Amino acid sequence: MHKHPIRSLAVALTAALLVAACGQEAPPTAPKAEAPKAPEVLTVKIGSASPLTGPQAHIGIDIRNGVQLAIEDANAANVEIAGKKVKFEMVAEDDEANPTKATTVAQKLVDAKVVAVIGHFNSGASIPASKIYSDAGIPQISPSSTNPKYTEQGFKTTFRVVAHDGQQGPTLARFAAKTLQSKSVAVIDDSTAYGQGLADNFEATAKSLGIKVLAREHTTDKDTDFKAILTRIKGKKPDLIMFGGIDPQAAPMIKQMKDLGIQAKFIGGDGMQTPNFIKLAGDASEGAMASIPGLPKDQMPGGKTFLDKYKTKFNQEVELFAPMGYDSVMVFIEAMKRAGSSDPAKFLPEVGKTTYNGVIGPIAFDDKGDLKNGPITLYVVKGGKWEPLETVKPETGAGTAPAAAPAPAQETAKK
Amino acid sequence: MDIFAQQLINGLVLGSIYALVALGYTMVYGILGLINFAHGDITMIGALVALTILQGLAAAGLPAPVLLVIAGGGAMIVCAALGLSIERVAYRPLRRAPRLAPLITAIGVSILLQYSAALVWGKQYIALPKLLEPSAIDIAGAQLTTLQLAIFLLACAIMAALLWFIKTSRMGRAMRATEQNPDVAGLMGVNTNSVIAFTFVLGSAIGAIAGLMIILYYGIGHYFMGFMLGLKAFTAAVLGGIGNVGGAVLGGLLLGVIESLASGYIGDLSGGVLGSNYRDIFAFLVLVLVLVLRPSGLLGQQNGDRA
Numbered sequence: 001m002h003k004h005p006i007r008s009l010a011v012a013l014t015a016a017l018l019v020a021a022c023g024q025e026a027p028p029t030a031p032k033a034e035a036p037k038a039p040e041v042l043t044v045k046i047g048s049a050s051p052l053t054g055p056q057a058h059i060g061i062d063i064r065n066g067v068q069l070a071i072e073d074a075n076a077a078n079v080e081i082a083g084k085k086v087k088f089e090m091v092a093e094d095d096e097a098n099p100t101k102a103t104t105v106a107q108k109l110v111d112a113k114v115v116a117v118i119g120h121f122n123s124g125a126s127i128p129a130s131k132i133y134s135d136a137g138i139p140q141i142s143p144s145s146t147n148p149k150y151t152e153q154g155f156k157t158t159f160r161v162v163a164h165d166g167q168q169g170p171t172l173a174r175f176a177a178k179t180l181q182s183k184s185v186a187v188i189d190d191s192t193a194y195g196q197g198l199a200d201n202f203e204a205t206a207k208s209l210g211i212k213v214l215a216r217e218h219t220t221d222k223d224t225d226f227k228a229i230l231t232r233i234k235g236k237k238p239d240l241i242m243f244g245g246i247d248p249q250a251a252p253m254i255k256q257m258k259d260l261g262i263q264a265k266f267i268g269g270d271g272m273q274t275p276n277f278i279k280l281a282g283d284a285s286e287g288a289m290a291s292i293p294g295l296p297k298d299q300m301p302g303g304k305t306f307l308d309k310y311k312t313k314f315n316q317e318v319e320l321f322a323p324m325g326y327d328s329v330m331v332f333i334e335a336m337k338r339a340g341s342s343d344p345a346k347f348l349p350e351v352g353k354t355t356y357n358g359v360i361g362p363i364a365f366d367d368k369g370d371l372k373n374g375p376i377t378l379y380v381v382k383g384g385k386w387e388p389l390e391t392v393k394p395e396t397g398a399g400t401a402p403a404a405a406p407a408p409a410q411e412t413a414k415k
Numbered sequence: 416m417d418i419f420a421q422q423l424i425n426g427l428v429l430g431s432i433y434a435l436v437a438l439g440y441t442m443v444y445g446i447l448g449l450i451n452f453a454h455g456d457i458t459m460i461g462a463l464v465a466l467t468i469l470q471g472l473a474a475a476g477l478p479a480p481v482l483l484v485i486a487g488g489g490a491m492i493v494c495a496a497l498g499l500s501i502e503r504v505a506y507r508p509l510r511r512a513p514r515l516a517p518l519i520t521a522i523g524v525s526i527l528l529q530y531s532a533a534l535v536w537g538k539q540y541i542a543l544p545k546l547l548e549p550s551a552i553d554i555a556g557a558q559l560t561t562l563q564l565a566i567f568l569l570a571c572a573i574m575a576a577l578l579w580f581i582k583t584s585r586m587g588r589a590m591r592a593t594e595q596n597p598d599v600a601g602l603m604g605v606n607t608n609s610v611i612a613f614t615f616v617l618g619s620a621i622g623a624i625a626g627l628m629i630i631l632y633y634g635i636g637h638y639f640m641g642f643m644l645g646l647k648a649f650t651a652a653v654l655g656g657i658g659n660v661g662g663a664v665l666g667g668l669l670l671g672v673i674e675s676l677a678s679g680y681i682g683d684l685s686g687g688v689l690g691s692n693y694r695d696i697f698a699f700l701v702l703v704l705v706l707v708l709r710p711s712g713l714l715g716q717q718n719g720d721r722a
Contacts, residue, residue: 054538055637191692217682218690222643224633227425228678229691235418248540252633260421261551261558280542280635 042084044342045091046071046329047109047138049102049119049129052094055248058276058319060121063143064092065314066325067118074333082340088333099124106132114138115344116332118325123147124193130158138344139351141331143324146270146293147197151368159351159365161324161331161358162293163374165194168269169201171376171392172242172291177209179378179390180265182240186215186233188226188253190245195221198269199244206242214238221245224252227260234262246271250288251280258284265289273379273386274320285381289389294360296377296388297323302359327358417556422679423672424554428563428632430671431570435625436648437655437663438577439618445594445658446614448514452521453501454622455645456528457494459638461623463536465490466543466636473544482546483627490623497528498619502612525645532638543634566628573621574664581660590614594658643695647674650702656715665713674698 048067050060071088079086091112095102102125109117110132117133117140120126126145133140134155141159142150148166151158163171176182185206189199196218203213214236217229230253233241241257241264243250250272257266266288273290281288297303297318306326310318331354332347339347356363364372375393379386439454465486472482505524509517549562581587592600593610601607629644630636647670655666678691705712 055540057538215682216690218692220692222639223692224635224637224640225429227429228422228675228694231418231421231425232679232682232691234421248635248637251540251542252635255634259549259551259558259560276540280540282542282545282634 040084042081042086042342043089044081044086044336045089045112045114046332047112047114047117047119048090048092048325049095049105049109049117049125050092050121051097051125052092054096054098056097056121056246059144059274059321060094060097062319062322063118063121063325064090065310066143066318066322067092067329069310069313069322070326070329074329079333079337081336081342086336086342088329093119095120095122095125095129097122097125099128102126102129103132105129109133110136110138115336115342115347116140118143118328118332120145121321122192122194123150123197126150126158127153127193130155133157137348139332139335139348141328141351143328144270144321145194147193148201149193149197151370155369156352157348159331159369161328161360161363161371161374162270162321163376164293164370165198165201165269167374168291168293168376169198169203169244170205172198172267172269172378173202173205173209173211175289175291175378175390175392176206176240176242176267177211180240180267182211182265184212184214184236184238185240185242186217186236186238186264187213188217188219188229188233188241188243188245190221190243190249191218192221192245194269194271195244195246197244198271199242202242202244211240212238219245219249221249223249226253226256230256230260230262233264234260238264240265240267243268243272245269247274247277247280251277251285254281254288255284267291270320275317275386276319278381278384278386286384288381289378290386291376291378292320293371293374293376294324295375295391296379299377299388299391300360301357306359323359327356327360327363330358331356331363418679420555421557422675424557424559424563426672426675427668428567428671429675430651430668431567432625432628432632432667433644433648433651433671434574434664434667435570435621435628436644437651437667438574438660439622440649440652441655441657441660441663442590442614442618444652445660446590446597446611447506447510447517449506449517450521450649450657451506451615451618452518452645452649453505453524453528454618455643455648456525456532456641457497457501457619458622458626458629458644458648459636459641460497460528460532460626461490461494461619462626462630462640463532463541463636463638464493465623465627466541466630467536469546469630470541470544473546479546483631487624487627490627491620494619494623494626495616498615498622499612502615507608507611525642529638529642536636536638538638541636543630543636547631562631566632569624570628573624577617577621578660578664586610586613647698650698653702653712654705656712659712659714662712662714669713670698670701673701 048064050063071090093105095105106129121144123145126142134157139157146165148164187199187203189195254266268290270292273292278285335347335350336342339350377391378389380389443451468486468489505520549560551558551560589605589610593607597607651666651670652663655662677697678694681689
């Protein structure tokens, strides 16, 4: 900003000395350059988009809470960008888990001049919205969208901090083949971008590992009666039933499985790995398995502190993606700091270069914007609770071994 | 064969619930010539009221049958009152209006009920607390749970009682008279207003029982659950011949079985092109076919001026 930063610094120092010397009576010195510590507050708006109403509201609110917590922390830490004090503001919008509403919300956020967006929750919402953010040049980190297509559109602005279904589906299949020793499987999806993507990826890998896919069924994300599908599946006698979908369907499905006397094991993706699934399914949920990108909540490097802080603040447990939402904000803020600007055009290139140690662990992106080496954890319902079974690193070529180790330690402390 | 038997059982249980809801549509249509599109949502309210009562009393340690009677009774009272007031407020003022007006009002009432429920119960799925431990009976390799059996038998009993009531009781006779010609029935000393109000009360109370059954069967409730249910039950009523109580029973059971078999075998029949997510198409395909081939339904009379 100033022509001679050293000189202005000197001026400021003298001023400070003078102030110290003269106490209250400090004369208004240094008229030619205002001190660089002058409290010029820059307001930076960060958008959060997730379903805040509807059947998936509990998950969407969780994300928003994570974002809110991060923004409050950043404000409390007096973040400065290029010497200016910054006040971050959250603009939270409700996309109702609806692809059409998501584009409206995206446009609203762009119009509100947010510099970055955390969202959306659903792949079906993130994908159409990403075009709007990309056109506006605003970077977007999805805390949760796992459909591979999201980052495959060639946009420079799309990032995610979860492993995608291209990694999650195959991981589930490998787990089924190796750990569960499944020989045959029936695959059901809920006809959404998320559910079908996950199920397709699972199916492909399962076949390649020699598991027989006995049936491939589709339902919808509104249905609660799966008796017909399950009866058909029962006739084929698979070892395992895999469901790509969300808890409001997964819960009645497993209940009806038990009603029909189906002995097969039940496995699914992160959409059903929620406390809500257990609440809705009751005892029937016992033994159900599900994968979730990332480490178990309490095994995250910053997990314990984060969970406690979240609980104190919101008086409820972390549902799913609050830590991802929190870290996404921090990734943006770090990028702004490095770029020395809160202008999306300036800090966007820095987002891709992130190496940040967040609550969820080390975060770095590959050139598509996907999380590098994101771990996936498998859980099982035991005694009415999700218990972690094992954590797997996806076997995708890029950076298998050390990527995580020498991450800059400076940020770890900052929670 | 056991798969077929299982699909048949699934279909009959589902169909008996459809039939109960269809009764509400068909009775009102028979008397007023009005399609009460809000009826599916009255059932939803019944379901959620029953669910709330069950949740509230789950900890009280009462035996399950007592709980169910309280929940069912509570839901019936709420729904009967709701049916009565909807008729009084939304339909009675429009009784002499062109047919389109009450139809649109019905759709409005339906939306009003849905979003009122969303306000009261929220938009989340609500789970039923653990209550029953239905055991399974093995029939030719198919599983029939005691709950399914109970739902089916209770539904049949209600339908039989209703048929008997309409055939033999004084009120039933008044209902039939009003159905045939409200003006003449009025001249003969039938208080048509109270007959119509009674029809709404009866239909709504039966809907409340259907709601309770759905809650017990699927274990979860949701403010939007009445929408598709209402459409299916309406289809069932048309299939059987709308306005005809026996027809609604037949239509409901048939629709349940058709749907169940369709979603069970569609994948095999279409070579995997269509999945069971296309199940709902069948309900409406049946509706279209019935309307084209036999507009008065399976058991409907051909009385040109009213149907």
